Amino acid sequence: MHRYTLERTDKYSDFMVLTLDPATEADKLQFTPGQYITVGFKNSTKTSPVRCFSIVSAPNENNIRIAMRESGIYTNKLGELHPGTEMLLQGPFGNFGINHLDSQDIVMLAAGIGITPFMSILRSLKDQRLEMNILLVYSSRNDSGIPFFEELQDIAKTNPKITVIHIATKGTSNPSKNIYVGRTDNKMLSRILRNNFQDKNYMICGPSPFMEDADQILLSNSVNPDKIQIESFKQGNTLTLGSSYSIAAATYVMTFLVLMLGVGVVGSRDLRHYVAKIEAQNVNTAPVQTINNENENESSRSESDYSNPSANTTTAPTNTSNQTYRPPVTSVS
Amino acid sequence: MNRYQQSGNAVGSDIAITLLASKSQADLIFKELWVMIHGFEKRFSRFIVDSELSKFNRNAGSFVEISQQFSDVLKACIDQANRTDGLFNPFQLPALQKSGYKGSWPNVNQIAKNMDFSEKESNITINALFIKNNKAKIPKNSAIDLGGIGKGYLLDELSAFLDNKGIENYWISLGGDIICNGQDIDNRNWIVGVNDALDSRGIISQIESKNSEKFAIATSGTTKRKGQNWHHIIDPQTSKSAITDILTATVVGRSAIEADINAKAIVIAGSKKCAQYIKAKQVIGALVQISDNGNSKIIKYGEIK
Numbered sequence: 001m002h003r004y005t006l007e008r009t010d011k012y013s014d015f016m017v018l019t020l021d022p023a024t025e026a027d028k029l030q031f032t033p034g035q036y037i038t039v040g041f042k043n044s045t046k047t048s049p050v051r052c053f054s055i056v057s058a059p060n061e062n063n064i065r066i067a068m069r070e071s072g073i074y075t076n077k078l079g080e081l082h083p084g085t086e087m088l089l090q091g092p093f094g095n096f097g098i099n100h101l102d103s104q105d106i107v108m109l110a111a112g113i114g115i116t117p118f119m120s121i122l123r124s125l126k127d128q129r130l131e132m133n134i135l136l137v138y139s140s141r142n143d144s145g146i147p148f149f150e151e152l153q154d155i156a157k158t159n160p161k162i163t164v165i166h167i168a169t170k171g172t173s174n175p176s177k178n179i180y181v182g183r184t185d186n187k188m189l190s191r192i193l194r195n196n197f198q199d200k201n202y203m204i205c206g207p208s209p210f211m212e213d214a215d216q217i218l219l220s221n222s223v224n225p226d227k228i229q230i231e232s233f234k235q236g237n238t239l240t241l242g243s244s245y246s247i248a249a250a251t252y253v254m255t256f257l258v259l260m261l262g263v264g265v266v267g268s269r270d271l272r273h274y275v276a277k278i279e280a281q282n283v284n285t286a287p288v289q290t291i292n293n294e295n296e297n298e299s300s301r302s303e304s305d306y307s308n309p310s311a312n313t314t315t316a317p318t319n320t321s322n323q324t325y326r327p328p329v330t331s332v333s
Numbered sequence: 334m335n336r337y338q339q340s341g342n343a344v345g346s347d348i349a350i351t352l353l354a355s356k357s358q359a360d361l362i363f364k365e366l367w368v369m370i371h372g373f374e375k376r377f378s379r380f381i382v383d384s385e386l387s388k389f390n391r392n393a394g395s396f397v398e399i400s401q402q403f404s405d406v407l408k409a410c411i412d413q414a415n416r417t418d419g420l421f422n423p424f425q426l427p428a429l430q431k432s433g434y435k436g437s438w439p440n441v442n443q444i445a446k447n448m449d450f451s452e453k454e455s456n457i458t459i460n461a462l463f464i465k466n467n468k469a470k471i472p473k474n475s476a477i478d479l480g481g482i483g484k485g486y487l488l489d490e491l492s493a494f495l496d497n498k499g500i501e502n503y504w505i506s507l508g509g510d511i512i513c514n515g516q517d518i519d520n521r522n523w524i525v526g527v528n529d530a531l532d533s534r535g536i537i538s539q540i541e542s543k544n545s546e547k548f549a550i551a552t553s554g555t556t557k558r559k560g561q562n563w564h565h566i567i568d569p570q571t572s573k574s575a576i577t578d579i580l581t582a583t584v585v586g587r588s589a590i591e592a593d594i595n596a597k598a599i600v601i602a603g604s605k606k607c608a609q610y611i612k613a614k615q616v617i618g619a620l621v622q623i624s625d626n627g628n629s630k631i632i633k634y635g636e637i638k
Contacts, residue, residue, distance in 0.1 A: 326338065326349055329536065330583055331509035331528030332554040 002027045002089040006041075006081050007063060013145040015113060016079055017056065017067045020087050029064060029089055031055055033120040034097035034231070039066060041078070042086040049074065054116035054205075054231075055092070058123035064089070067116050067147065096203070096231040097121060103131040104201050107193070109184065109214045111139040111206025112147075117231055118205065119148055122155050122162060130161040137192060138164060139184045139210065143171025153177070165192060184210070186217045197221040205231040336518040339363050344374045344484060346508025352495065353502035353518055362498055366491055366505075373487050376402065377479050379426065379448070386479060387448055390426070394473030396465065406479055406486055407464055413482060413594045414459035416614070420598040422569035423462070424471070426478035428455035429567050432574050450476035455572040485551065485593030488512045492547065492589070502545075510551040512589045513542050530556045530580035530622045531629050538620055540585060540637060549589040553596035554581030554622075568601050577603040578623050585618040585637060595619070604632070611635065 003023035010017045022028040029037065033055075040050040051074055053066040070079045096117050098106060108118050115138055122136065140146045146166060156164045156178075166179040167188060173181045182188050193200075202223060204214045211230050218228055337359040338351040350366055352359060376385045385403050399407070410423045430451035454474045462477075463470045471477060484507045492512045495503050502515030504523050513523040522542040529535030542548050555566060555577065568575035582599035586592030595616050599607045604623050611619050611634045618637035623630045 326340070327526065328349070328351075328504050328506055328511045328513065328523065329509065329526040329528050330506075330511050330540075330550045330552040332530070332552050332556055332581055 002029045004029075004064065004087040004089055006083055006085040006087055008083055009079060009081065011070070011079065012147065015067055015069050015147045016075075017065055018078065018081075020064045020066070020089070021062070022064075023086075028062075029092060031059055031092035032097055033058060033124040034117040035092035035094045035120075036096075036117070037064070037066070037089050037091035037093065039078075040088040041081060042088065043081075047088065048077070050088070050090070051075075052093075054120065056116050056119045056123075058120055060124070067113060067119070069113050094231065096205070096229060098125075098203075099201070102201060104199055105133045105135070106201045106203065108134065108136040109139075109189075109202065109204045109206070110136065111184070111210040112141070114206030114210070114231075115147055116205075118203070119151075122152070125162065126155045126158050128159070130159065132161070134162045135192075136162070136164045137167060137184060137189070139167045139169070139206065141169050143168040143174065143179050143181065184214065186220070189214075189217055190221075197223050200227065202228045203231070204228065334518075335359075337363070339367075341367065341370075343367075343370045344378070344487065344507060345380075346484065347506075348508070349506045350491075351504050352500050353515070354500055358498075358500075362495070362500065366494065369491060369494065370487065373402075373483070373490075376400065377406065377483050379478055379480065382448060386477070389469070389471075390450060390476040391447060393453075393471050393475055396463075396468040396470045398467055399469050401467075404464060404467065404469065406482065407462060407469055409486055409590060410477075410479070410482055411459055411462060411464075413590065417594060417598045419458065419569055420601055420610075421481060421594045422457075422459060423477040423479060423481065424457040424459075424475050425455050425481075425567040425569055425572065426450055426476040427453040428572035429478060431455075431572075432567065455567070455569070481597055482590060482594065484508060484510050485549075485588070485590035488549065488589035488593075510549075510589055510593055512547065512549045514547040515545050516542075525550050527583050527620055528552065528581075529629075530554055537622065537631055538583075538633075538637070540583075540618075540620075548617075549586045549592040550583060551586065551589060551592035551596045552581055552583040553593070553600050554579070555600065556580055566597055566600050575601045575603075577601060578625075579604055579607065580622045580624050580629060582607070582622075583620040583637075584616060585635075587617065608634065 004020040004027065005023060007019040007021045010019070031037070036052050036054045038050040038052050041048045053068060055064055056067045057063065057065040068075050068078070070076055098121060110118050118136060122134070125134070136152070138146070138152070143166070146168070149166075152164045156162050164178060166177070167184050168179055168181050169183060171179070171181055173179060197218065202218055204211050206214075215228060215230060219225065334353050334355060336351060336353050337356070338349060340347065340349040342348065348370065350363065352362065354362065375381060378384045379386055379390075381387060385400060389397050389399065389403070410421075413421045414423070427450050430449060453476050454472075457472060457475045461472050461475065488505060488507055488510060489512070491505050492514065495514070502517070504511060504513040509528065511525055513525065516522055522545065524539050524541045526536040527538040527540065529537045540550060553566065555575070566575045567573065577600055579600045582596045584592045584596040584599065586595060595614060598614075599610060599619060599621065602610045604621065607619070607621060610616070616635055618635035619633070620637050621632045621634070623632065
């Protein structure tokens, strides 16, 4: 467990960034760009449940930053925390990242808040002399309020080997800022890559349907599955997706299992109760708990454009509320 | 009574279970269903090194002691292989691995050495599978995969469990293979959407249950779990990925196992021979999506209108 304190919370139109400082030098967490951590916090004498978040900052920065949409009970609670709150971090986990020994060009496909691991990677590469070209294709709902837009522009401007293209579902195309309106579908990717999908390494991170679609597009264009890395926080899917990262998947699942076995599971109904208790500030110490979402699209991988009511887990199934009831659909699995 | 739905991931698939029950009953039943599902995966996964299936394959050539459930699935394999005149054949694991599908999707190339059977034979008929009391044996130079039958078998088991518990209204989806019984909360029949093979968000048809009767739907196809020059449906006649113009086949069946196997057999048969198969095997209904010069064409058979 690494003890950090919340230095500040920066809120933007559609997301927020938490900056965390290590409590001591010994608490400082070492990581490689693209990895993720679990984050919990202390309120009074109580320890909160933990959630997984990709690290947004680069390893050479003194503090750790994580980003998320403020769209659920847990992230709302994170957004309300005061500077100085004790934060408990575990990790790092995962192997999502670039292979510096491979000089082939890299295409990064991100959607929504799935940009987070790429931010850490790109920040760490900003001032480096790169052999390969890196293209980030970043899908967002709107042409405005894109997370980290200015910083991405700055990274692309600083490093000639890095290109950023924004695909916005709604809005107006602005070629001078590399913003194009449309969907990240086969047609769009074919145009961007000029129909040349080969001899590249691909990295995908975003909501599950986005990742599944992107994976399918690449495979249908004869991309070798070994050339595709997929990062997912959905425990079940992490096992079944992720063309080249079973180790990352296994690590995450192990993390999940260890937390589950050690501390039990609460559903979101329990969480709501729990959060209410924190607010009342009259509770005793509770064990760390791992959340199993119910109807919460708040994880650092979710975006309503691609929202999927079913959060898949390897060990704990998810309850679906009536509002997000999913009717039966038969398909090839 | 309310409608409850849980979803999760196991047996390499997204799973959704919906049932009408009281809260306390639903909680208890969901728990038991997930235990059954994870237990099944642990026993029958070809990607788990110490699964009963993996151990069975490693001991090919000898009679191996097997569990009752394993024995039941092997017997179902024999039934289905005979019923489909060999279009279903569990001995295709070496061919499947040879084609490129070794590891758990999508890490298809990653597999432990003692789980790689790609050098073994696939050209083996169901007659080479022997079951004797609580033991079974396959030829030394062979290995079986129960992926083609497992989901259907498990769905039928889960459905039978719910029936025994007195749950009358439910549907379960294992990776898009579905079994439905009874009705929805508003007394309407269950309606199952059929996914467009070319657009993961698209629905090309809807199939409605009749008079609240139990029915199963399975879809098989070549549009997923595929790589360069291969897909996961192996034609036992060639021991290679089936050469077919069918993108997906959706089949309605009396049981999930029957629907599942028929869907695969129809894909293998291709558009020219599938009508013959559907008629000969008395398939209740089928919807076939075909690739036609880059466009897709939908053909409906039997009770699917």
